[in-house]
Amino acid sequence: MEPVKIGLLGLGTVGSGTVIVLTRNAGEIARRAGRGIEIAHAAAREYKRDAITGIEHIGRIGEDAFAVVDDPEVEIVVELIGGYSPAKELVLRAIANGKHVVTANKALIARHGNEIFAAARARGVMVGFEAAVAGGIPIIKALREGLAANHIEWIAGIINGTGNFILTEMRDKGRDFADVLKEAQARGYAEADPTFDVEGIDAAHKLTILASLAFGIPLQFERCFTEGISRIEAQDVAYAEQLGYRIKHLGIARRCPEGIELRVHPTLIPHRRLIANVDGVMNAVLVKGDAVGPTLYYGAGAGSLPTASSVVADLVDVVRALTTDPNNRVPHLAFQPDELADTPILPMDQVETAYYLRMMARDEPGVMARIASILGEQGISIEAIQQKEPGEGDTHVPLVMLTHRVREGQMNQAIARIEAQGSVQGAVMRIRMENLAG
Amino acid sequence: MEPVKIGLLGLGTVGSGTVIVLTRNAGEIARRAGRGIEIAHAAAREYKRDAITGIEHIGRIGEDAFAVVDDPEVEIVVELIGGYSPAKELVLRAIANGKHVVTANKALIARHGNEIFAAARARGVMVGFEAAVAGGIPIIKALREGLAANHIEWIAGIINGTGNFILTEMRDKGRDFADVLKEAQARGYAEADPTFDVEGIDAAHKLTILASLAFGIPLQFERCFTEGISRIEAQDVAYAEQLGYRIKHLGIARRCPEGIELRVHPTLIPHRRLIANVDGVMNAVLVKGDAVGPTLYYGAGAGSLPTASSVVADLVDVVRALTTDPNNRVPHLAFQPDELADTPILPMDQVETAYYLRMMARDEPGVMARIASILGEQGISIEAIQQKEPGEGDTHVPLVMLTHRVREGQMNQAIARIEAQGSVQGAVMRIRMENLAG
Numbered sequence: 001m002e003p004v005k006i007g008l009l010g011l012g013t014v015g016s017g018t019v020i021v022l023t024r025n026a027g028e029i030a031r032r033a034g035r036g037i038e039i040a041h042a043a044a045r046e047y048k049r050d051a052i053t054g055i056e057h058i059g060r061i062g063e064d065a066f067a068v069v070d071d072p073e074v075e076i077v078v079e080l081i082g083g084y085s086p087a088k089e090l091v092l093r094a095i096a097n098g099k100h101v102v103t104a105n106k107a108l109i110a111r112h113g114n115e116i117f118a119a120a121r122a123r124g125v126m127v128g129f130e131a132a133v134a135g136g137i138p139i140i141k142a143l144r145e146g147l148a149a150n151h152i153e154w155i156a157g158i159i160n161g162t163g164n165f166i167l168t169e170m171r172d173k174g175r176d177f178a179d180v181l182k183e184a185q186a187r188g189y190a191e192a193d194p195t196f197d198v199e200g201i202d203a204a205h206k207l208t209i210l211a212s213l214a215f216g217i218p219l220q221f222e223r224c225f226t227e228g229i230s231r232i233e234a235q236d237v238a239y240a241e242q243l244g245y246r247i248k249h250l251g252i253a254r255r256c257p258e259g260i261e262l263r264v265h266p267t268l269i270p271h272r273r274l275i276a277n278v279d280g281v282m283n284a285v286l287v288k289g290d291a292v293g294p295t296l297y298y299g300a301g302a303g304s305l306p307t308a309s310s311v312v313a314d315l316v317d318v319v320r321a322l323t324t325d326p327n328n329r330v331p332h333l334a335f336q337p338d339e340l341a342d343t344p345i346l347p348m349d350q351v352e353t354a355y356y357l358r359m360m361a362r363d364e365p366g367v368m369a370r371i372a373s374i375l376g377e378q379g380i381s382i383e384a385i386q387q388k389e390p391g392e393g394d395t396h397v398p399l400v401m402l403t404h405r406v407r408e409g410q411m412n413q414a415i416a417r418i419e420a421q422g423s424v425q426g427a428v429m430r431i432r433m434e435n436l437a438g
Numbered sequence: 439m440e441p442v443k444i445g446l447l448g449l450g451t452v453g454s455g456t457v458i459v460l461t462r463n464a465g466e467i468a469r470r471a472g473r474g475i476e477i478a479h480a481a482a483r484e485y486k487r488d489a490i491t492g493i494e495h496i497g498r499i500g501e502d503a504f505a506v507v508d509d510p511e512v513e514i515v516v517e518l519i520g521g522y523s524p525a526k527e528l529v530l531r532a533i534a535n536g537k538h539v540v541t542a543n544k545a546l547i548a549r550h551g552n553e554i555f556a557a558a559r560a561r562g563v564m565v566g567f568e569a570a571v572a573g574g575i576p577i578i579k580a581l582r583e584g585l586a587a588n589h590i591e592w593i594a595g596i597i598n599g600t601g602n603f604i605l606t607e608m609r610d611k612g613r614d615f616a617d618v619l620k621e622a623q624a625r626g627y628a629e630a631d632p633t634f635d636v637e638g639i640d641a642a643h644k645l646t647i648l649a650s651l652a653f654g655i656p657l658q659f660e661r662c663f664t665e666g667i668s669r670i671e672a673q674d675v676a677y678a679e680q681l682g683y684r685i686k687h688l689g690i691a692r693r694c695p696e697g698i699e700l701r702v703h704p705t706l707i708p709h710r711r712l713i714a715n716v717d718g719v720m721n722a723v724l725v726k727g728d729a730v731g732p733t734l735y736y737g738a739g740a741g742s743l744p745t746a747s748s749v750v751a752d753l754v755d756v757v758r759a760l761t762t763d764p765n766n767r768v769p770h771l772a773f774q775p776d777e778l779a780d781t782p783i784l785p786m787d788q789v790e791t792a793y794y795l796r797m798m799a800r801d802e803p804g805v806m807a808r809i810a811s812i813l814g815e816q817g818i819s820i821e822a823i824q825q826k827e828p829g830e831g832d833t834h835v836p837l838v839m840l841t842h843r844v845r846e847g848q849m850n851q852a853i854a855r856i857e858a859q860g861s862v863q864g865a866v867m868r869i870r871m872e873n874l875a876g
Contacts, residue, residue: 021587021729031654031777032586034766130584136730138584146568146576148470149459149750216469274736277715291459292574292737292747298712299733309730312587323763328472330758339469 003036004319007074007099008058009065009090010081011047014104014131017308018078022315023054029312033319037312043068069094076318078311079103088112095119095127100322102314104131104307110205110221113212117332124326128314133206134159134283136306137299138313143213143287144334150289152214154254156267156436159206161281161301162190162197163229163249167266168279170237171246177230189281199228200249200264207251210285211262215255215343216335220262223345227265236358236429239400240268243384245356246276247431259344261351268356268402268433275436286436294438349409354383357403358429359418360396361387367423368399374421378414380406396425402433441474442757445512445537446496447503447528448519449485452542452569455746456516460753461492467750471757475750481506507532514756516749517541526550533557533565538760540752542569542745548643548659551650555770562764566752571644572597572721574744575737576751581651581725582772588727590652592692594705594874597644599719599739600628600635601667601687605704606717608675609684615670627719637666638687638702645689648723649700653693653781654773658700661783665703674796674869677838678706681822683794684714685869697782699789706794706840706871713874724874732876787847792821792871795841797856798834798863799825805861809837812859816852818844834863840871 008015022029022037030036039058043065049055062068069077069090077094079101081087087108092115094101101120103109109116109129120127130140134157143152158164162184169180181198184190196202204224212219229249240247245268254261269276274296278284283301288294300306321329331337361367368387375382381404388398403411415428446453460467460475468474477496481503487493500506507515507528515532517539519525525546530553532539539558541547547554547567558565568578572595581590596602600622607618619636622628634640642662650657667687678685683706692699707714712734716722721739726732738744759767769775799805806825813820819842826836841849853866 017729025587025589025728028589028654028773029587031773032769034769034774136727137733138580141579141584142576145755146579146751147747148754149463149467149747151463151466216466274712274715277712289574289747290463291455291743291750293744295575295735295737297733297735300731305729306731309585309587309727312729313584316586317583320766320768321762323766324759325761328758328761331470331472335466335469336472 001035003038004075005038005040005073006076006078006315007068007071008039008042009068009077009079011042011044011052012080013304014307014311015044015080016047016052017304018080018311019055019058020053021305021308021312023057029316033316035319037315037319040073041068041071065090066093069097069099074099076100076102076315078315079105080311082107084108084111091116092119095123095125098123098125100126100318102128102311102318104311106132106202106205106209110208110219113209113219117337120332121337126318126321126329127332128318130314131307131310133209134285135299135301135303136309137283137285137297137301138310139210139285139297140213142297143210144330147287147289147292150291152255153288153290154252155210155214155285155287156275156434157207157210157251157285158248158275158278158283159251159285159301160197160203160249161283162194163203164278164283165189165281166198167229167247167249170232170234171241174234174238176234177232198230200226203249203251203264207253207262207264210251211253211260213334214253214287215260216333216339216341217260217343218340220345223262225263225265225348229266232266235398236431239358240356243402244271245269245433246271248276250434252434256346258350259346262345263348263351266431268431269436273436288438349407349412351408352405353408354405354433355403355411356431356433357401359399360425361399362423362425363390363395363397370421370423371418374417375403375414378410380410380414439473441476442513443476443478443511444514444516444753445506445509446477446480447506447515447517449480449482449490450518451742452745452749453482453518454485454490455742456518456749457490457492457496459743459746459750461495467754471754473757475753475757478511479506479509503528504531507535507537512537514538514540514753516753517543518749520545522546522549529554530557533561533563536561536563538564538756540566540749540756542749544570544640544643544647548646548657551647551657555775558770559775564756564759564767565770566756568752569745569748571647572723573737573739573741574747575721575723575735575739576748577648577723577735578651580735581648582768585725585727585730588729590693591726591728592690593648593652593723593725594713594872595645595648595689595723596686596713596716596721597689597723597739598635598641598687599721600632601641602716602721603627603719604636605667605685605687608670608672609679612672612676614672615668636668638664641687641689641702645691645700645702648689649691649698651772652691652725653698654771654777654779655698655781656778658783661700663701663703663786667704670704673836674867677796678794681840682709683707683871684709686714688872690872694784696788697784700783701786701789704869706869707874711874726876787845787850789846790843791846792843793841793849794869794871795839796867797837799837800861800863801828801833801835808859808861809856812855813841813852816848818848818852
């Protein structure tokens with residue numbers, strides 16, 4: 001059978017990896033897919049020709065991405081440019097031209113996926129986006145197909161490698177956030193502007209996609225609560241460890257009676273959980289289904305070849321499904337498009353979770369009682385409390401508390417009252433805490 | 439659209455779970471699959487009616503399994519009887535009748551899969567077997583589709599929950615094998631005859647299937663090397679721990695230049711590896727692909743609802759693919775059936791691995807030198823050595839060694855020579871050791 005001809009947009013990190021994987025494993029891929037996969041046409045502004053093994057097998061390389069999506073020879077367009085524009089226009093034009101699309105663009109899918117999938121459905125083409133979440137881990141496929149029998153209860157994922165690298169270094173070596181960030185930038189794990197990674201925006205893009213697949217809801221990136229790791233201090237990492245916890249930057253989506261929680265924030269989790277032991281730049285997603293119980297998927301969340309692994313897996317999927325009835329394919333968001341639910345995303349103050357609190361309390365009688373009584377009045381019960389030694393001559397001592405589960409709104413009020421009441425110096429540090437029990 | 443009508447063979451542990459999941463999650467499953475799934479006809483000799491929520495939705499329950507596979511109303515047959523016969527006859531007759539099949543029967547697939555898949559191909563029907571390996575973990579799908587871009591290098595899996603429970607208890611509580619086995623039997627984790635689980639036969643069935651999917655080779659259960667955990671002593675678990683290792687009963691399949699290793703045996707692995715921290719009855723499979731690097735899949739490897747999760751996921755897959763061109767579906771063994779390779783499975787004496795050795799050495803000068811020189815002559819280099827304290831009045835002392843990688847044939851000769859040479863009491867304990875580095 002003739003090889004399938006694809007068009008490739010972008011020859012950067014993931015684009016290069018895709019060329020390398022398609023070339024190096026061409027034989028095995030064709031033995032699996034039943035047909036070879038050939039890059040007929042690629043577009044890139046600039047690229048390192050010498051670093052891309054197999055680039056000589058690309059039929060034609062130009063600068064015009066629109067020429068690729070308009071190329072009648074191309075059956076599948078692989079979008080690896082990233083960002084919103086012109087990625088969105090290119091993807092929509094490829095779809096309008098009746099071409100299937102594979103993309104690694106999480107920002108695009110999280111923000112414009114609803115529109116893109118509707119266009120693809122109308123035109124009867126497929127859009128693969130396995131590479132958009134957790135790099136090489138086949139988590140989209142696991143959620144969409146592998147766990148299709150389950151009522152999914154919650155998902156918790158380490159879905160940003162940069163953030164996990166920073167937190168792992170802070171724990172292993174007792175280093176400060178700023179210090180580790182600088183190293184991550186030098187090693188190429190973090191961008192010059194690290195906001196996307198360390199403030200949780202990248203993770204929020206991915207979590208938005210996972211939540212839609214799990215719960216059968218439209219993509220709603222704008223409703224995702226996002227808090228970064230830049231405020232975490234070395235002492236918090238150390239106190240958490242002493243209490244039997246690790247701090248991880250988690251994306252959490254949970255189904256509650258009132259709606260769906262969708263939130264990215266630093267989280268204390270028990271150190272014996274498998275996911276607590278996912279270190280460095282690695283990613284992992286923990287999924288709790290009502291039938292299967294807890295399952296975990298672990299692997300490289302970024303990088304040239306791991307991400308290309310998912311891009312090419314999507315290509316094989318599309319090739320295998322080229323002859324299928326467009327009305328009977330795996331739906332883009334796991335659920336049939338006319339079966340999505342309008343379950344609301346809960347505002348953050350309605351989310352219920354446990355908390356780690358750290359504050360500098362004035363070192364004098366009655367202070368602890370005042371803080372405890374404010375918490376009690378807000379309906380917050382304390383699970384553990386530790387008062388650290390004051391330094392020589394210090395007027396304030398670090399006070400660390402773990403609370404039971406309570407609504408975030410209650411906790412916000414309690415913190416505001418504690419801070420207003422004058423017994424503590426500076427702000428109360430609050431880190432959410434999850435048990436993640438199966 | 440009309441619901442798809444299925445036939446169910448067996449209402450035991452997994453059969454009951456399948457009825458419960460199909461009933462409880464009927465709405466979500468139909469929203470995903472695009473059609474409802476209805477149990478039109480079931481067959482079971484005996485079953486606990488009251489324990490099976492949803493049993494009243496089954497169209498007809500009889501005793502004759504062949505009546506189900508011959509029922510013209512039934513489109514998909516779900517085989518959950520287990521064992522070779524009559525499971526094999528039932529599955530082949532269902533296929534001959536043009537029905538798709540979903541099965542959780544690892545023994546059947548490992549031994550007769552080649553024949554079953556050939557029959558299914560000839561008749562243009564699908565056979566789903568996700569539930570045959572690692573219960574609820576969607577590992578078949580991950581290997582067959584999610585990692586389709588990769589040249590798979592190796593797989594290492596904890597794929598028998600009973601064995602992992604026993605080893606976990608031995609480590610956590612310093613207990614003996616026999617003692618823990620008795621408890622596992624009392625708690626229902628182990629069968630009255632535990633041979634299948636503790637001697638690695640069940641794991642070998644599963645590993646055989648995983649190896650075919652990973653390497654594109656026919657199923658060859660009879661070539662799988664199998665060693666159980668019943669010889670592991672509490673002291674081995676403790677010594678391993680002191681050296682920074684855990685003992686896990688692993689199924690390992692690895693591609694080497696000369697062929698494929700296919701082996702189930704107790705294995706020392708570094709305690710910091712994620713898979714070393716998979717405890718109790720849980721399963722996990724670590725897969726190393728050339729593009730993606732190491733990935734891990736974790737979850738419940740057995741049990742009613744977790745296994746049913748995979749059975750029903752296969753059902754949804756079949757329903758979604760009912761209208762596809764039979765020549766363009768995901769191949770049963772990941773690779774197109776006429777593209778399987780005849781790569782040989784290596785005999786165990788050609789397998790290369792590192793070793794943990796424990797022996798009772800005579801407590802006198804020169805003994806250590808004689809043992810070391812035998813190892814040296816066989817080309818075995820020692821990585822670490824520990825001589826334990828002799829007991830009061832003991833003539834022999836425990837000697838524990840870790841070696842570098844060497845062919846099993848060389849090690850067999852070395853052990854025979856050490857045992858023959860009279861410096862050790864009893865047999866040399868040998869446990870293979872793997873680094874499992876990404």
